[in-house]
Amino acid sequence: MADTLYIVIPCYNEQEVLPETSKRIGEKLKNMIKNEIVSENSRIVFVDDGSKDDTWSLIAALHEKDSVFSGVKLSRNRGHQNALLAGLLTIQESANADMVISMDADLQDDINAVDEMVQKYYEGCDVVYGVRDNRKKDSFFKRFTAESYYKMIRRLGGEVVFNHADYRLLSSRALNALSQYGESNLFLRGIVPMIGYKSAIVTYERGERFAGESKYPLKKMLALAVDGITSLSARPMRLITIAGILFFGLGAAALLFALIYSLSGGYFPGWAITAISVWSAAGLIMLSVGVVGEYVGKIYLESKNRPRFFIEAFLHDE
Numbered sequence: 604m605a606d607t608l609y610i611v612i613p614c615y616n617e618q619e620v621l622p623e624t625s626k627r628i629g630e631k632l633k634n635m636i637k638n639e640i641v642s643e644n645s646r647i648v649f650v651d652d653g654s655k656d657d658t659w660s661l662i663a664a665l666h667e668k669d670s671v672f673s674g675v676k677l678s679r680n681r682g683h684q685n686a687l688l689a690g691l692l693t694i695q696e697s698a699n700a701d702m703v704i705s706m707d708a709d710l711q712d713d714i715n716a717v718d719e720m721v722q723k724y725y726e727g728c729d730v731v732y733g734v735r736d737n738r739k740k741d742s743f744f745k746r747f748t749a750e751s752y753y754k755m756i757r758r759l760g761g762e763v764v765f766n767h768a769d770y771r772l773l774s775s776r777a778l779n780a781l782s783q784y785g786e787s788n789l790f791l792r793g794i795v796p797m798i799g800y801k802s803a804i805v806t807y808e809r810g811e812r813f814a815g816e817s818k819y820p821l822k823k824m825l826a827l828a829v830d831g832i833t834s835l836s837a838r839p840m841r842l843i844t845i846a847g848i849l850f851f852g853l854g855a856a857a858l859l860f861a862l863i864y865s866l867s868g869g870y871f872p873g874w875a876i877t878a879i880s881v882w883s884a885a886g887l888i889m890l891s892v893g894v895v896g897e898y899v900g901k902i903y904l905e906s907k908n909r910p911r912f913f914i915e916a917f918l919h920d921e
Contacts, residue, residue, distance in 0.1 A: 606701035608632070608641040608721065609694050613686035614662070615652040617708045621661045624708050625649075629671060631714050640721060644699070646919070648673045649708070650690035653680030663918060670920040678913040684789040687769060689912045695778050697919065704772045706733075712770040713807035720772040720805050729777040729800035733770030736806040762796040764804070771795065787911055 610628060614621065628647055635641045651659045651674065662674040675693050677686060687705055694700050702724050706712045712733060720731040769791060773781065780798045781791075796802075 605639050605642045606724075607699060608635070608645040609698060609700040609703045610645075610647045610717070611650065611687065611690035611694060611703055611705045612648065612708050613650045613652055613683055613690060613705075614654060614658050614708045615680065615683070615686070616654045616656045617658050618654075618656040618661055620709055621649070621658060624710055625661075625665050625672060627710065628714055629669070631717060632671060635718070635721070640718070646671055646673050646698070648675060648690050648694060648919075650675045650686045651677060652683065652686035653677050666918040666920075673920070674916070674918040675914060676916040678915040681912045683769075684791055685912050687791065688789060689914065691773070691778060692782055693914060693917060695775075695782055697917065700775060700778075702772055702774050703778055704770075706770045707768075711809050712768075713809070716770070716805050716807040723803040723805065724772055724774060726803075727801055728772075728803045729774040730795060730798060730802040731772035732764045732767045732802065732804050734764060734767045734804050734806050735809040737808070763792050764796060767792060767804075770807075774800070776800065787909065789911070 610632065612624070612628070617624070625647070632641070632645055632647055636643050636645060649658075649662045649665070649672065651662055659674070659676055662672070662676075665672040666674050675690050677689055681689070691703060691705065694703055702721070704717060704720060706714070716733055720733065723731045773795070777795075777798050777800050780800070781795065784794050784797075
């Protein structure tokens with residue numbers, strides 16, 4: 604007997620793309636049910652992350668028309684990572700899902716990769732990562748910064764899958780393990796690899812956004828990047844110590860050079876070495892305070908232990 608699949612799709616102001624997204628993914632899931640790849644109890648769950656447009660109205664209409672569509676509505680906007688986790692945990696608590704696939708609503712993730720993901724699941728994998736095979740369609744700036752970011756996280760001690768975003772399959776066992784991570788500073792791309800069960804990679808070609816605007820402009824991408832680094836590794840704070848030792852060594856070398864140069868009859872203006880020392884020290888101090896401040900801020904938020912989200916409504920038919 605085929606296992607039950609739930610597809611979780613976080614949405615924020617996606618009224619322009621939602622009709623096409625529901626059509627394509629609905630057809631995909633129904634074909635899989637018809638071919639007995641997944642059970643007839645499989646569902647598509649749209650998670651409304653406090654949208655300001657008609658996204659929730661469209662989700663409710665889809666559910667009313669066809670029970671294959673379900674909906675989760677958050678009480679307010681909590682961000683992509685929290686919305687995705689809300690959908691996953693709601694399914695874990697309220698539905699008998701054997702496996703869950705998460706993807707974005709913009710249709711950039713190739714839905715045909717779902718078949719291969721499910722096949723990997725049947726072969727015994729608890730986690731299957733959707734990984735884009737290239738970044739040819741990205742601008743040079745985005746390609747360079749994205750690839751550099753993945754490499755930097757790895758060098759800082761974080762475990763991430765190169766060129767993987769949030770297109771993945773989790774078995775019920777892996778989803779249960781994910782639910783035990785309680786931090787507020789969410790970076791699922793770094794948390795999921797920590798689970799450690801058998802995993803596989805499925806490559807696909809990432810397309811263009813079907814409609815609407817990207818929900819990850821540069822500002823949000825930078826914020827996610829900082830969250831990823833600070834949630835996965837404490838190594839940046841260790842680097843401050845190394846930088847401090849380095850700057851101290853450079854300062855001592857500069858002072859020694861100035862002393863020797865002066866004793867040998869040369870002229871070295873005192874204000875130059877003073878200015879270099881002050882600027883270097885001030886820059887290092889400001890950088891150090893900023894990095895430590897990021898970690899202290901994360902500790903502050905975690906210590907409050909506030910709820911990550913509230914579910915306002917859950918539309919679901921057994």
